[in-house]
Amino acid sequence: MKIVAVTNCPAGIAHTYMVAEALERKAVSLGHTIKVETQGASGVENHLTPAEIKAADYVILALGRTISEDDYFRFSGKKVVEIKVSEALKQIETIFDDLDAKATTFGNDQAVKMGKQETPSGSVMSHLMAGVSAALPFVIGGGLLVAIANMLVQFGMPYTDMANGDPSFTWIVESIGYLGFKFMIPIMGAYIASSIGDKPAFAPAFLVTYLANDNTMLGTQSGAGFLGAVVLGLGVGYFVKYFRKVKLGKALQPLLGSMIIPFVTLFVFGILTYYVLGPLMGGMMDGMLHFLNTIPPSMKFGAAFLVGAMLAFDMGGPINKTAWFFCFALLDKGIYDWYAIVGVVALMPPMAAGISTFIAPRLFTKQEKGAAISSIIVGATVATEPAIPYALAAPLPMITANTISGGIAGVLTIMFGVERLAPGIGIFDPLIGLMSPWYWFYLALFIGLALNIFLIITLKSIWAKRKEAKLKDEERLTETTGDSI
Incomplete structure (x- = not known):
């Protein structure tokens, strides 16, 4: 065919x-x-x-x-x-x-x-991920530029900002990089809205999300951050979705999407954002940031275990994406340690599965062994999905091993003070300045991987023995039944 x-x-x-x-x-x-x-x-x-x-x-x-x-x-x-x-x-x-x-x-x-469907099919999470997908190039490009500027300063190049005379090259590069972080949130809100309400929702959502993050204009200590992108993106999106169903007659209908909807939506949500939603979400973001900065170590380690376990549990599924979104959303507020958990744990399930096939080949099928090298290479660049076929073949041992080791790696990452500026290229992030300190990153990854591999081999061996014993019992029962007949 x-x-x-x-x-x-x-x-x-x-x-x-x-x-x-x-x-x-x-x-x-x-x-x-x-x-x-x-x-x-x-x-x-x-x-x-x-x-x-x-x-x-x-x-x-x-x-x-x-x-x-x-x-x-x-x-x-x-x-x-x-x-x-x-x-x-x-x-x-x-x-x-x-x-x-x-x-x-x-x-x-x-x-x-x-x-002509008015709303893309899918869950709220699919709309959120549409926003994240659009924001990724902003934060990746911006993060790399900030990392390059920092590396140049470490190599001895001068750093002078505009307030102290002619700005240096490093300051210019860093400032351009921070523009990526500044605009990633409005872009996220705009694409969440357009995923629901199509093109008429894009401009109003971008502008009101930008407003919600302008703490100077709002008079708040902090902008609304990712919370603003989510609330305003969804709010504008669904508002526009139902607004588009209005019938105005042949003369005015062509103006609905290009003029009337953007104007009315921007007016309504602009006023709401300035007086109500912006200050409210800014206050909530202040509270969350204060909590994250003052959380006791014991509670922080518990939260890190939960985030790491969620990232490893369903390997790119909704639970993984929920934890990923939480960590990613803190980047624009200058909180980088939680996103470092993503940089460590997301590597582990596929790499551990691939490496385990070489250490204990008897536990894996020919197809699984054939996919091992690809799983290791793709997994090393922070794509957890190559672990899925291994988990489908033996769900209980593989998912248990991944979840436990992911949670412990999350605790180690926070304990070692590892930070990650932006999404990058996985295992090579420290080499381009996105992950630091590099030695703690590699130590956390090594311990997490070793534990993951050990648990995979141990638990899958037990699982295979039980499966084999069950088959023998079934064969024995069949033979006994046949003799009786």
């Missing part, structure tokens, strides 16, 4: 490309021809041409977020199989079975209807 596919996920980083690779590998093993278009954080790659779509027998859409109206029109008249991107890896062995029964033929009317 000739097949074309599209993959995307809320963050556009891991699942998008892992599912594409898995689809390609499985299709080739079955003798099919396939081309997969990825809609990731880097934009659309491996774009499907009209000729390729026309020649295809089936279209597979593995989606974590809504595709555009133009995408639906592209596949009009084709047999299309839709599946959640989070389920694709779990169903990869059977995904090509009986495609005809799974497929729906897209007609022109259906394409129009689906393409």
Whole structure:
């Protein structure tokens, strides 16, 4: 068969490309021809041409977020199989079975209807991750520039700000970098809103989220931070979603999305933000920051264990993303130690699983051993998802090992005072100045990995022995029943 596919996920980083690779590998093993278009954080790659779509027998859409109206029109008249991107890896062995029964033929009317959905399908978390995905380039680029400026100062270059004369090169680089941190929150709010209410929600959400973080204008000690992005992004998004259903007649209807909705939404939420939401959320953020800065060590270590365990538990799933979002959201407030937990724990499950296959190969299948090197390499760049196939094969021992070791690594990270400025390239973050102190980072990672590997081998050995004993008991029972008959 000739097949074309599209993959995307809320963050556009891991699942998008892992599912594409898995689809390609499985299709080739079955003798099919396939081309997969990825809609990731880097934009659309491996774009499907009209000729390729026309020649295809089936279209597979593995989606974590809504595709555009133009995408639906592209596949009009084709047999299309839709599946959640989070389920694709779990169903990869059977995904090509009986495609005809799974497929729906897209007609022109259906394409129009689906393409004009007012709200992207998905949970609140999918909308939040759409905002995070848009904010990532701001904080990554900004974090790298701040790190470079700090490295240049350490190498002896002068640092002079504008108040003391002509600004130095290092100050300029650092200031540009901090712009990324300044605008990541308004961008996050804008993309959360547009994920719900489409383009008319973007500008109002950006402006009111920026206002909520301007503590000088609001007269608060702190801006609303990520809390403002979440509350205002969701609020504006759903407000616009229902506003778009208003019917104004043929003369005024074209102005609804381009003029009326942005104006009314900005007016309503601008006033609400200035007088109510901004000061309220700024006060809440002040309280949270005060709590995090004054929390007793015992409570902080307990919270660090919980965050580390959540990050390792479902390997890129909703629990992982909740913990990740909490840590990531503190970056714009200059709190970097919690995000360092992400930088350590996210590496561990896939790397530990891959390394364990070399230490105890008898515990793993041929396919798991074949994927080990890829799991280690991809895992080393902070993509936890390569651990999923190992966890699906043996859920209880693998998830238990990952969760316990992730929690302990989270405690070690906080205990050692490791900080992470921004998302980066995983194990190499200390080399580009994003993670410090480098020696404590590598020590926390080494201890966490060693513990993870030890627990995987120990728990999976016990699990395998019990499974083997259960099979022998079943065989013995079968033989006894046969003799009785």
